[in-house]
Amino acid sequence: MDKNIELSELRKLLRKNEFTGPTAGFAHGHTQANLVILPKDLAYDFLLFCHRNPKPCPLIEVTDVGSPVPRLTAPNSDLRYEVPKYFIYKKGELVREVNDIETYWRNDLVSFLIGCSFTFEFPLVENGLEIRHIAENRNVPMYITNIPCEPAGVFHGNLVVSMRPFSATDAIRAVQITSRFPSVHGAPIHIGNPEQIGIQNISKPDFGDPVTIKDGEVPVFWACGVTPQSVAMSSKPELMITHAPGHMFITDTKDSSYSIL
Template identity: 55%
Template sequence: MPNHPTPSTFDADAARRGSEARGRFRAGAPAAHTSGLADDLVQANLVVLPRDWAADFLLFCQRNPRPCPVLAVSDAGSPALPTLAGDLDLRTDLPRYRVWRDGELVEECADVRALWRDDLVSFAIGCSFSFEWAMRAEGIPIRHVDLGRNVPMYRTNVATQEAGPFGGPMVMSMRPMTAAHAIRAVQITSRFPAVHGAPVHLGDPAQVGIADLSAPDYGDAVPVEAGEIPVFWACGVTPQAALKRARPPLCITHAPGAMLITDLLNHQLASH
């Protein structure tokens, strides 16, 4: 895992804005997704599992660092991740959660305090919204952000490496780009391995088992215009596909696109 600042070294303005964003969600403010919101701050995917399942899931992440780059892991029972945010409460501070039982999605909700247990271990996994900030800073347009939509995400035929009961297909997110922008995007995102790094596929979606770009498995469809190619990144929704196979008795995740907003600045995750 990357070395993050301690709470005492967080940028004060970033910490204030992160706290304000989380506070809105804690108060029940609705949000379909967090793409484009506080976009210079690191956002993260969330997976919460019983302690008996945590070791296998951590191994799954270590074996699949592109879709599952681990930013932080909590102590059992703790709703805090102090290396990511000073006042974070994982039970309330995301806009929407998903609740899974025996591998089946049973509920989406805005608060999981009633489900919290002393044996739950939380994983924060890097999110591509961080490298979107870096691309937009260099003038590369991001179609779903410009349209106010969630990023389109697809289950693919690319298999993850198994660990215990966890395995299954890699999920990829897609952004349409011109060839010139795609080349620059590879250069930019390769500096951010903690948030999925460089693309894993460019071009023909059929080569990774995607039959129809207009029908994403998660998120919202966006048009691919003439002269553009679809560019695919490994996606942090991959663990949700693995959960369906592993079938833990309880798991809590973020709803796709409704991320944990931290107090870290995106540039702090750059490898060089």
């Protein structure tokens, strides 16, 4: 599919389940978001978890109870239909992958939109840096690390990171650029040896797809909004609905609004 498609047209395809792939590279200029949906009785604990772990879980919006409409960032959208693929977790187990969540929606659900590193990929590209998973038409590789998140209420688990390989020079530039976007994970949390953060095999990500790491390149790791899925597996909440990794909700908000420079 042409990645230059207008957001309004992309949303029409999403509602008809005619676009179900990763969203990296789509809707240039629009902020992409991770999605977590929980019952109201777990919402405060998760809100506190996000507050205590702002690198992997930078909050963009929290919806009203029972409302699937993110009225601040996409008031004409519906979170039940406009994510390409959803994961349904029950008591920590991934039980279904679906293209809409109409049959799972309840009036006690609260939705959390969390900043996504896809947002800062366009500024990286505009500065001449290649994003390997986009170049290879793959989903971004993501890994569960050995770094524990700060627990909150019932929620606990380890940090998930996304990885993009760069030359040493480009890695420095990537740090400079992404540092301007703290609301969408900001600067990397690790550069270099993946084993130092518990990643034993860089060619086998826990989520997403492997990408080529060329000679002379180093892996660069950013905190990732898929962390709540690692937390779901550890904490085993009654119900957690998320986006499938790499299959994001795209807001009306422009990327530039999250830049601090």
